[in-house]
Amino acid sequence: MNATAADVALPKGKAGDPFSSAWRRRLPLLPALLYLVAITQLPFIVSIYYGFTNLKDKTQSLIPEPTKFVGLENYKQIFSDSFFRQAVWTSVKMTVLAVLLSLIIGTLFAILLDRKFLGQGVIRTLLITPFLLMPVVAALIWKQQMFSSLFGVLNKVLDSLGFNSVAFISDHPLGSIVTVLVWQWTPFMMLIILAGLQSQPTDIIEAANVDGASALGIFRQLTLPHLRRYLELGALLGSIYIVQAFDAIDVMTGGGPGSTNVPYYVYQQSIGGGFRYGAASAYAIVVVIFAIIIATFALRVLSSLFRDEERA
Amino acid sequence: MAAVQYEEATRLYPGTPTPAVNKLNLSVSDGELLVLVGPSGSGKSTALRMLAGLEPLDDGRILIGGNDVSRVPPRDRDIAMVFQNYALYPNLDVAQNMGFALKQQGVPKEERLKRVRDVAKLLDLEPYLDRKPRNLSGGQRQRVAMGRAIVRHPKVYLMDEPLSNLDAKLRVQTRAELVELQRRLAVTTVYVTHDQVEAMTMGHRVAVLRDGDLQQVDAPSTLYHEPANVFVAGFIGSPAMNMLPVSVDGSVKIAGAEIRIAQALRGGPTTIGFRPETVTIGGDGPIPARIRVVEDLGSEAFVHLVVDHEGEEQRIVAKVDPPFAGEPGENVRLMLRGDVHLFDETEVRRATVRL
Amino acid sequence: MTDRERRRGGKLGVGERRTVVAGLGVLAWIVGLLWIFPVAWTVFTSFKTEEDASAQTLHHGLSFGRYSDVSHATAGTLSLQTAFMNSLVVVVVSTLFVLALAIPAAYALAIRPIHKWRDVLFFFISTKFLPIVASIFPIYVYAQKWNLLGTRSVLIILYIAINLPLAVWMMRSFFMEVPRELIEAAEIDGTNLFNQLRSVILPIVAPGIAATALLCVIFAWNEYFYALQLNFANGSTMPQWVITNVSTRGNFLAKLSAASIIACLPVVLAGWAAQKRMIRGLSMGALK
Numbered sequence: 043m044n045a046t047a048a049d050v051a052l053p054k055g056k057a058g059d060p061f062s063s064a065w066r067r068r069l070p071l072l073p074a075l076l077y078l079v080a081i082t083q084l085p086f087i088v089s090i091y092y093g094f095t096n097l098k099d100k101t102q103s104l105i106p107e108p109t110k111f112v113g114l115e116n117y118k119q120i121f122s123d124s125f126f127r128q129a130v131w132t133s134v135k136m137t138v139l140a141v142l143l144s145l146i147i148g149t150l151f152a153i154l155l156d157r158k159f160l161g162q163g164v165i166r167t168l169l170i171t172p173f174l175l176m177p178v179v180a181a182l183i184w185k186q187q188m189f190s191s192l193f194g195v196l197n198k199v200l201d202s203l204g205f206n207s208v209a210f211i212s213d214h215p216l217g218s219i220v221t222v223l224v225w226q227w228t229p230f231m232m233l234i235i236l237a238g239l240q241s242q243p244t245d246i247i248e249a250a251n252v253d254g255a256s257a258l259g260i261f262r263q264l265t266l267p268h269l270r271r272y273l274e275l276g277a278l279l280g281s282i283y284i285v286q287a288f289d290a291i292d293v294m295t296g297g298g299p300g301s302t303n304v305p306y307y308v309y310q311q312s313i314g315g316g317f318r319y320g321a322a323s324a325y326a327i328v329v330v331i332f333a334i335i336i337a338t339f340a341l342r343v344l345s346s347l348f349r350d351e352e353r354a
Numbered sequence: 355m356a357a358v359q360y361e362e363a364t365r366l367y368p369g370t371p372t373p374a375v376n377k378l379n380l381s382v383s384d385g386e387l388l389v390l391v392g393p394s395g396s397g398k399s400t401a402l403r404m405l406a407g408l409e410p411l412d413d414g415r416i417l418i419g420g421n422d423v424s425r426v427p428p429r430d431r432d433i434a435m436v437f438q439n440y441a442l443y444p445n446l447d448v449a450q451n452m453g454f455a456l457k458q459q460g461v462p463k464e465e466r467l468k469r470v471r472d473v474a475k476l477l478d479l480e481p482y483l484d485r486k487p488r489n490l491s492g493g494q495r496q497r498v499a500m501g502r503a504i505v506r507h508p509k510v511y512l513m514d515e516p517l518s519n520l521d522a523k524l525r526v527q528t529r530a531e532l533v534e535l536q537r538r539l540a541v542t543t544v545y546v547t548h549d550q551v552e553a554m555t556m557g558h559r560v561a562v563l564r565d566g567d568l569q570q571v572d573a574p575s576t577l578y579h580e581p582a583n584v585f586v587a588g589f590i591g592s593p594a595m596n597m598l599p600v601s602v603d604g605s606v607k608i609a610g611a612e613i614r615i616a617q618a619l620r621g622g623p624t625t626i627g628f629r630p631e632t633v634t635i636g637g638d639g640p641i642p643a644r645i646r647v648v649e650d651l652g653s654e655a656f657v658h659l660v661v662d663h664e665g666e667e668q669r670i671v672a673k674v675d676p677p678f679a680g681e682p683g684e685n686v687r688l689m690l691r692g693d694v695h696l697f698d699e700t701e702v703r704r705a706t707v708r709l
Numbered sequence: 710m711t712d713r714e715r716r717r718g719g720k721l722g723v724g725e726r727r728t729v730v731a732g733l734g735v736l737a738w739i740v741g742l743l744w745i746f747p748v749a750w751t752v753f754t755s756f757k758t759e760e761d762a763s764a765q766t767l768h769h770g771l772s773f774g775r776y777s778d779v780s781h782a783t784a785g786t787l788s789l790q791t792a793f794m795n796s797l798v799v800v801v802v803s804t805l806f807v808l809a810l811a812i813p814a815a816y817a818l819a820i821r822p823i824h825k826w827r828d829v830l831f832f833f834i835s836t837k838f839l840p841i842v843a844s845i846f847p848i849y850v851y852a853q854k855w856n857l858l859g860t861r862s863v864l865i866i867l868y869i870a871i872n873l874p875l876a877v878w879m880m881r882s883f884f885m886e887v888p889r890e891l892i893e894a895a896e897i898d899g900t901n902l903f904n905q906l907r908s909v910i911l912p913i914v915a916p917g918i919a920a921t922a923l924l925c926v927i928f929a930w931n932e933y934f935y936a937l938q939l940n941f942a943n944g945s946t947m948p949q950w951v952i953t954n955v956s957t958r959g960n961f962l963a964k965l966s967a968a969s970i971i972a973c974l975p976v977v978l979a980g981w982a983a984q985k986r987m988i989r990g991l992s993m994g995a996l997k
Contacts, residue, residue, distance in 0.1 A: 064824070075814065077873065085839075086844065178952060248408050282837050288841075305842045407724070
């Protein structure tokens with residue numbers, strides 16, 4: 043087996059000596075690290091600060107002055123805010139559904155696309171396209187072309203088949219949003235899983251064939267375990283982006299009991315109309331803390347992504 | 355347990371001008387170990403894969419146990435294969451790897467475990483049964499690959515260069531164990547290698563392939579002493595047979611010295627070949643030569659010489675018993691004692707003369 | 710042919726029935742066409758007249774009329790040209806910076822890894838946990854203080870921060886694929902980091918760089934929220950420009966369709982052109 047860069051042993055440098063190899067190793071990392079700390083952590087810290095105030099401004103200008111320091115009041119309020127709880131629940135449903143569905147469908151598409159057939163490149167190109175669109179455009183397309191009660195394609199089809207029109211967005215807000223998210227993210231998952239399928243050594247498949255396994259048997263016993271890392275990566279990356287979903291909600295439902303997730307709720311509380319910056323910041327901080335806890339657990343304990351790195 | 359037959363089997367990759375395997379006709383008897391040997395690109399691996407069902411046939415057919423399996427997928431052929439890179443299932447441990455095929459067949463767990471254990475004992479794999487392939491050494495992996503095949507009792511074993519990834523010492527050791535095993539299990543085995551030493555020491559018969567064509571299939575000693583053509587003569591045996599271009603007109607001259615040859619041969623340019631052990635270095639031989647290099651291996655020695663043959667410098671290797679007293683640069687005289695082969699202009703062997 | 714091509718391509722394997730294989734090909738076609746249908750329909754609509762668009766009929770034929778409608782700016786609103794230039798500059802500059810920062814960082818995490826690479830990677834990802842809707846307020850305040858509102862610079866700064874975690878993660882995985890022997894040979898030859906990168910590493914990870922750059926371009930071009938909040942109505946990027954074509958007064962479905970297509974076209978074309986490289990980049994080891 044070829045050794046790769048990951049196998050290079052770590053030499054011991056003297057801590058603190060700026061020319062020791064430990065520091066020379068860190069140097070290339072510093073620009074990116076410092077940049078990210080500056081741009082993301084400063085607002086984060088300011089948000090923490092705001093979270094302890096009752097900062098708000100009803101004059102609708104975005105330059106209010108801080109009123110007073112209220113300590114943990116905002117945080118206490120969170121637990122009695124039923125809308126926040128609902129937003130959390132909606133976030134969970136939305137993210138889990140969208141990630142799972144796009145992962146499953148993406149895997150099925152990858153399997154379908156993993157063989158050579160006439161026009162394979164064309165179909166792959168077509169399938170990728172939804173991921174390349176602007177989320178606002180994707181949401182608009184579905185809102186007006188597909189789901190619309192007035193001139194949506196789906197309703198026209200239902201009509202011609204003799205069924206009643208369905209008001210997709212008003213009756214099924216969460217489902218509509220999940221549909222758009224899945225539509226856009228399935229290609230992303232498909233690409234990742236496709237890469238996974240193509241990285242599986244062929245001689246193992248051949249050996250399994252010779253050993254008498256059926257195609258389904260091979261998939262279940264050998265391919266799926268091999269795909270595990272790719273599925274995890276897809277789920278991780280997808281979750282990170284999907285949990286922040288904003289554009290689709292803004293365009294399709296403008297918020298509403300069934301479709302407001304946490305980011306949108308925070309938005310509504312702050313510049314989206316509530317202008318309660320203090321409270322909104324507290325909400326956001328709570329979300330971040332939970333996300334870090336969940337992610338630490340998921341990544342360090344469950345995932346193989348961080349563990350097997352030592353063995354190339 | 356079954357016999358194998360290739361009948362005019364052909365494989366032509368789309369877009370290539372010549373077939374990878376060209377009208378191969380080959381029979382393997384029940385219980386025989388047949389070696390397919392040849393250089394890279396000779397078609398030996400392709401021929402094996404055609405037998406496995408991993409390559410389709412473009413013409414001809416393949417029979418196992420008398421049944422035409424040309425269109426049958428690998429899983430239904432009742433064969434077991436050892437791959438060059440072992441192809442162990444990475445997410446399963448050794449026991450699961452070895453029991454995989456049995457599981458696919460629906461063999462109940464108890465029996466599976468028992469059979470796996472028996473084979474593991476045979477191959478000294480018992481301490482490793484719950485390890486994953488990535489935690490095994492090369493030699494251990496090779497044994498697991500063998501075990502995976504042995505546990506199955508198939509009609510035919512197929513082996514694709516199973517020893518080539520082992521280090522030299524382990525290779526020699528495993529070679530002997532493999533032969534012993536095959537003789538004991540008496541399962542028909544088709545074995546592919548590029549190493550002619552393996553071929554000669556392991557096979558009941560050896561089939562030499564070149565560029566998709568079968569050159570000769572015979573017992574190892576027949577191949578050695580009665581090669582069918584220049585290619586086989588030069589491929590089998592190490593160091594390789596000495597080859598010199600000559601013209602035959604009643605006699606043959608090597609470096610100006612005449613060698614008596616049967617007068618049945620007439621005609622133009624041919625090649626003569628003689629193995630290193632037929633070259634004797636002695637004071638009164640007819641062939642003048644100069645020593646280049648002496649290789650003393652302890653049990654035998656090889657002397658590399660040059661002769662001035664028909665105006666060109668040709669290299670010759672002689673095998674001698676050590677200790678050898680000659681020095682590089684020294685002039686000596688050579689004599690041929692033993693088989694000398696004559697090949698005609700189509701490279702086919704026409705005659706062999708014993709001097 | 711490689712083993713893989715031989716297996717997956719070319720002729721049928723032994724025992725594979727032609728009907729099954731062809732059937733799967735047909736299924737792939739059906740799936741692909743259905744999946745792309747909403748986009749195809751939108752393209753179709755963009756060539757219609759507004760009447761036809763609303764009624765989903767086709768009485769008045771197809772033309773490029775809507776495209777020219779949206780291309781002409783009306784006074785006071787965001788013009789296509791302005792929005793396009795803004796988007797282009799922001800996307801290109803931010804992506805270049807992202808690569809410039811991510812490549813050395815990946816080096817420090819992969820080739821001569823620092824001890825705490827796991828923690829660093831986790832930190833990078835964790836910066837994406839904070840919803841941008843929360844950080845917008847402090848960002849707005851500071852942007853205003855420093856006169857950065859309505860500039861391209863503020864978006865560039867933010868987009869770099871948005872894309873850097875993903876870029877670092879991906880580039881690191883690609884760097885892990887570089888064979889150790891090459892690095893060691895370069896070190897023996899006495900090259901410094903920069904040369905090592907240039908002559909040895911970068912050629913190998915080039916497809917990975919392309920894949921990473923493509924993803925950064927996609928996310929930056931399509932970004933809506935920061936662009937909306939930090940810009941004024943007449944000086945923003947393409948996503949904002951599309952929204953200006955959403956009218957609450959009448960139904961301008963065809964016009965909106967045309968605008969959507971124009972806005973998405975650059976990234977879609979880039980994605981189409983680079984997809985092979987992206988797949989090769991991803992399978993090269995982005996996902997070890």
